[in-house]
Amino acid sequence: MNDWVLIQSLVVAVSTGTPVVLAGSGAILTQRSGVLDLGVEGTMLIGAVSGFWVTTSTGSPVAGLVVAVLAAAVFSMIQAVLAVSLRANQVVVGVALVILGSGLSSFIGSQGDPPVARRFSGSIFTPVFPESVHDWPAVGPLLLSHDPVVYLSWAFVAVVQWYIFRTRTGMHLRAVGHDPASADAAGLPVSGMRYLHVALGGAAAGAGGGYLTLRLFSDWFDDMTAGMGWIAVILVILASWRSLRLLVAAYAFGAISSLGFTLQLLGWNIPTELLAILPFLVVYLVMVFVSAAERRSQMPASLAEPYFRESR
């Protein structure tokens, strides 16, 4: 019985963690280029509403996800133009984007015929493998019961990790994020790299937002991300800009978040308000230990610093 509870809470952790895994892995790409994208929360909201609109109009969750990704990538270009080309303060731009994304998504949600907010989703992502394999002991629920976006997120995490450390462009990305002046001197297109990785980060955040409406909630409502974008940004730092660690951190976060249900199922009686802050406490503690133990900081040295070639 307790095994069943454990496994179920892990399965819940995977599904609640997936938006964070997607948005966080994207944020790793963006931050590795030296741009601090605090607007993830707003970008996810744009992805969520645009994906829901398209899916409820066309009946295809795949089309919805594609549009969510594209819309979010376009939205993140606001960050790129302001932070990279106009060298605005990235913290201010990021926070403003959260507010803009929230407002804009609410506006979009009130449009359409019928309005997006009143639509019901008839079609969402469904598990890839047939029901019969879901009941296989352990591996069934843990590995084989998921929808395509979960598998996509796993592939994305692996690709991001491989890309950053094992490809030439990934090496260039790290150079641009640590030391844009040196990267520039080596002939790397600093602004181009930053635009590209802001767009990739935005696209991934859009996929995370889309997953909320196209699977997790199967519905759209105002400000439905409820802080997931911020958690993604926090976990990027906790995972020291490595996507595999981010995956573990996001699932751990999801598991601790769902601990309340688990403990209630097990008959414990702990105030839910206390349980709600538990994930954050754990995250902070782990963060302290991880960063203390790390020999060489992976933090992009010029994170949040605009680059201007002729500054003296």
Place this chain on the structure above:
Amino acid sequence: MPQDTELAVRTIGISKEFFGQSVLEDVDFDLRWGEIHALLGENGAGKSTLCSILAGLYHPTRGEMTLAGAPYGPHSPHAALEAGVGMVYQHFRLVEQMTVAENILLGNPDVPVRMTASGLADRAREVMDRHGLWIEPTKYVGDLAVGEKQQAEIIRLLNRGVKVLILDEPTAVLTPREAEALFAALRNLADQGRGVILVTHKLREVQQSADTVTVLRSGKKVAHQRVEDTTTHDLARLMIGDDLAPGSGSVDASHATGDELLELHSVSVVSDAATRPELDGVNLTVRAGQIVGVAGVSGNGQRELAEVITGLRTTTSGTIRLRGEDISSQTIGDRIKNGMGFVPEDRLTRGLVLGLEIEDNVLLRSQRDREFSIGPFLRLSAINQWARRLIDGFDIRGVRKGLPISVLSGGNLQRLILARELSRQPALLVASEPTRGLDVGAAEAVRTILKAERGRGVGILLFSGDLEEVLGISDEVVVMYEGRVVASRPASEVDVAQVGRWMAGLT
């Protein structure tokens, strides 16, 4: 190496203005293949600007350039690099957080799209073998010594097929031995047919290592000669513009030294038990009216010594007394109050706040004085008057109302720090590398100020990598090696050769 013409680089009438202010005026400059060409001038003479134009960082306001006889006008450092012109800046264009191999191969189109760390290292080794230079490729650049970083930078440029190599003040950060190795490497590159431009304000380097010299003064070319046809004295006059001879620091023994001001008794600093201590039982005394010069190869404990005395670092054991009072555990603020002044080695980051105006900078360390504040409020007119007095008294030039001090030149920034520290009338002044990076005239001005303060009874502890400076103005010379004081003698009793042996750990 293919050579289209005898001339590697030619500039014709190059001018450059920044915000309407002329920095370079009508400069003609020729570099031949196979020569080391020194570009000599004081700070602000336009050397770096000229090189930055050649390297594609700045665009000339007027004038033309050719490279190997063909028109040349790079629109970016990358374009210059593609054309075969590479520059080693004072701040290396290396990513500290990445390995030597990654840095050398950064932006290199031959690197495969998919790669591993060991594959990269192998490639980097190949490159280094080809050019006869060697730095362990798997090391992180941030862990290298300065000389090694510089070599890595040169290897990086050579790997990009550089035919013209420009070095901006390359020896400013090197120990004498590292500098020798650098010049040997440069000679080798020139012998292979490359053109080398060496930007410097050190006359001795020109004489030692260059074939040709071009002298710039206030943005204009004043001479272009073969080095063998000139003397140090000629070059100094061309560079400075009058007959002021550099390095006239003779010891005047006429002043009396007074009581002990600063006494260190077996001071040790051990930050990591596994390595040798940063400081190992240092004993040291500075008397009133005395300059004690600390010599040593960089990294032998001088920085740590300056830091424990000024309070930036805590001692592991031993006592530090200032005027008889144990200050070992005092805060920086208390030490300042007790009469200590400090000119930090890294004046731009620790000594001044570059983004602020001069009034704010002179106020640092004095911000709580009655004279300048009433409770939490600042007395702006008193502060302004005081800043004015310092600007006049120490001849700080280039100050503009409303502009941050980052517009000042290195020499003026150093004078500003000295003005601030000395205006507090300290009993003891700890000066770390007060003339580093300054041109001959500015360095001499700083030394004159130090000597004048000694005459007024201030005790000065001088840290300097310039051995001639240490011997030139100190009364007492202290030599450090591996965290210990290995010799302490009156300056009149030692010579450069002897001190050099002590610095190398010989007896």
